[in-house]
Amino acid sequence: xxQIKVLGSGCSxxxxxxxxxxxxxxxMGIPANVTKETxxxxxxxxxxxxxxxxxxxxxxxxxxxxxxxAQVKEWLTKG
Amino acid sequence: MFEVFTQLADWLTYTVLNLSPDSKLGDAAxxxxxxxxxxxxxxxxxxxxxxxLRASLNVEKVRDYLAGKHRGIGYLLGSGFGAxxxxxxxxxxxxxxxxxxxxxxxxxxxxxxxxxxLINEVAILLLMSLLGWKFTVLYVVxxxxxxxxGGFFLDSIRAERWLQSFxxxxxxxxxxxxxxxxxxxxxxxxPFSQRHQFAKDETLxxxxxxxxxxxxxxxxxxxxxxxxxxxxxxxxxxxxxWWSVPAAVFLGIPLYSNxxxxxxxxxxxxxxxxxxxTTLAFCMSTVAASFPExxxxxxxxxxxxxxxxxxxxxxxxxxxxxxxxxxxxxL
Numbered sequence: 001x002x003q004i005k006v007l008g009s010g011c012s013x014x015x016x017x018x019x020x021x022x023x024x025x026x027x028m029g030i031p032a033n034v035t036k037e038t039x040x041x042x043x044x045x046x047x048x049x050x051x052x053x054x055x056x057x058x059x060x061x062x063x064x065x066x067x068x069x070a071q072v073k074e075w076l077t078k079g
Numbered sequence: 080m081f082e083v084f085t086q087l088a089d090w091l092t093y094t095v096l097n098l099s100p101d102s103k104l105g106d107a108a109x110x111x112x113x114x115x116x117x118x119x120x121x122x123x124x125x126x127x128x129x130x131x132l133r134a135s136l137n138v139e140k141v142r143d144y145l146a147g148k149h150r151g152i153g154y155l156l157g158s159g160f161g162a163x164x165x166x167x168x169x170x171x172x173x174x175x176x177x178x179x180x181x182x183x184x185x186x187x188x189x190x191x192x193x194x195x196x197l198i199n200e201v202a203i204l205l206l207m208s209l210l211g212w213k214f215t216v217l218y219v220v221x222x223x224x225x226x227x228x229g230g231f232f233l234d235s236i237r238a239e240r241w242l243q244s245f246x247x248x249x250x251x252x253x254x255x256x257x258x259x260x261x262x263x264x265x266x267x268x269x270p271f272s273q274r275h276q277f278a279k280d281e282t283l284x285x286x287x288x289x290x291x292x293x294x295x296x297x298x299x300x301x302x303x304x305x306x307x308x309x310x311x312x313x314x315x316x317x318x319x320x321w322w323s324v325p326a327a328v329f330l331g332i333p334l335y336s337n338x339x340x341x342x343x344x345x346x347x348x349x350x351x352x353x354x355x356x357t358t359l360a361f362c363m364s365t366v367a368a369s370f371p372e373x374x375x376x377x378x379x380x381x382x383x384x385x386x387x388x389x390x391x392x393x394x395x396x397x398x399x400x401x402x403x404x405x406x407x408x409x410l
Contacts, residue, residue: 009172009375040172040378041245049138049177051170064137065280 002032002076003058007043008051010036017052017066024072032076081117081208088113107305114209114297114343119290121204126285129200130278135269136164138174141191146181150234153187158226161194162219171195171372175379179246182253186234189388194226196367201289202338209346214355221359225367225395232391241384292340300347307351316353324360324400328393331364338366356403363396 004021008014018034025032037043037055046055050064054075061075088109092098098105141160148156171192178188198219206215239250269277316323341362348358376385 009170040176043173044176044180044245044249047177047180049142049170049173051173 002030002056004032004034005037005042005055005058006034007037007046007048007053007055009040010038011051013066014052017054020066020069021054021072021076024069025076028073028076030076084113084117084120087116103305107301110304110347111297111301114300114346115293117208118205118293118297118343121208122201122286122289122293123282125204126200127278127282130281131274133163134274134277138164138170138177142178142181142183145178145183145187145191148187150184150187153184154190154227154230155223157183157187157190157230158194158223161191161226162198162223163200164191164195172375172378175376176246176249179242179379180249180253182250182256184234185239185242185250186230186232188230189233189238190226190230193229193367193392194223196338196372197222197225197363199338201285202342205339205342209342210349218359221399222363225363225392225399229388229391229395233388236387238384238387241381241387243379243381246379289339293343296340296343300343303344303347303351316357318354321401323354323357324404325393325397327357327361327400328364328396331361331396332370332393334365338362341365354404355407356400356405359403360396360400363399364393367392367396 002025004025006014006018006021008017014036018036021032022034025034043051043053046053046060048060048063052066053063054061054067056075062071091112092105092109093100096108098108100106100109141164145153145156145160175188175192178191179185203215203219206218239247242250345358345362348361349355373385373389376388380388
C-alpha cells in the first residue's frame, strides 16, 4: 500500500490535490493511503517551499502546483 | 487607448440602462462599468504576458540566489525578488523555513515576505491604469523601502532570537554550512510551449482568484464616488490632519484585502480629495497588515517577534503617510 502525503498549509489547492489522488487511486484500483500534512517542520524536512507538494513513500515527487491527472497516474503505477 | 472603456460605459449607462449622467446612480454606475471592464481586460492580457516572461522564476531559484549574499545587497535583492516572484500567500511559511534553513538571515527573508503582498504585477498594472505612472513608481519605491528597511531593522535587533526553536536551529545549521548542500536546480531554458502553458494557467488562476476583489473594490469605489457628498472627504480630511494617518492605518488592519481589491478604492478616495499620504497609509495597512497572515507566522515566530513585526509595519505605514502628506505639493 502506498503512503501518499500531500504537503501544504491547507489551502484549497492542497485539498484539490489530495482529492485528485484519492479519486484516481480508487479508479485504478490501487490501494493508497492519502494523508494531508500541514506541519511546517515536515515541509522543511522535505525541503519543500512551494505547496502543494506530494511525497510518495517519503519520496518527494512533486511541488508547487496541483498535479495533472497524467502525472498522478504515472506516480501510482510506478514502483 | 483607454477611451474605449469610457465609451462602453457611456453606452451601457446612458443608453442601455437609461440613467441620467447627472444622477448619483448614473455617476456610480458609469464609474463601476468603466473600471471593471478596463481592469478585467488589462488583467487578462497583461498577466498572460508577464507570466510568459517570468515562467522560469520560482522561490527555489530565489533561495539559491540569495543564499550567501552579502547583507547590504541582500535586503535590496530580497525585496526586489519579493516584488516579482509569484507565490501564493499560503506558501509563506514553507518559504520562510526554506530560506531560513538555507542560512539566509531573517531580515532578508522578511524583506522578501513583506514586499511580496505590497507589490505584484496585478497591483502595478492597476496603479498604472487608474492612478498614472508617477504614482506607480512612487508606490513601488515606497513598498520596496518598507521591505528593505524592515528587514534591516529586524536583523539589527537580532530578531532571530525570537524565532520558534526549531526554526532557530534550522537557521543556525544553515549558516554553519559553508556551502549549501541542496543541489542547485539545473537552469534549463523553457521551450515556448511550456511557457505558454504556464502563462495560461497563471492567467486563469490569478483571474479566478482576483475577479471578485475587483468587483468588490470597484463597487466600494463607485459607492464612494457616487454617494459620498462632494467635498465631504475634502472638508474633513483634506488637510492631511496628522491623526488621520494613524487612524487610516488602524482602520486598515481589520479590513483584509489584497492589492487588487484596494486599488480601485484608492482611486476613488483620491478623486474625492483624500490626501495621497493618508490614502497610501490606509491601503498598505489593508494589504500587508492582516491578522490571518500574522497568525500563520506564529508557527515560526514567538509572540514577541510577531508583535515587533506588526508594530514595525504600523509605524512605517504611518511615517509613509506623513511624509507623503508633507511633500504631496511637490508631486
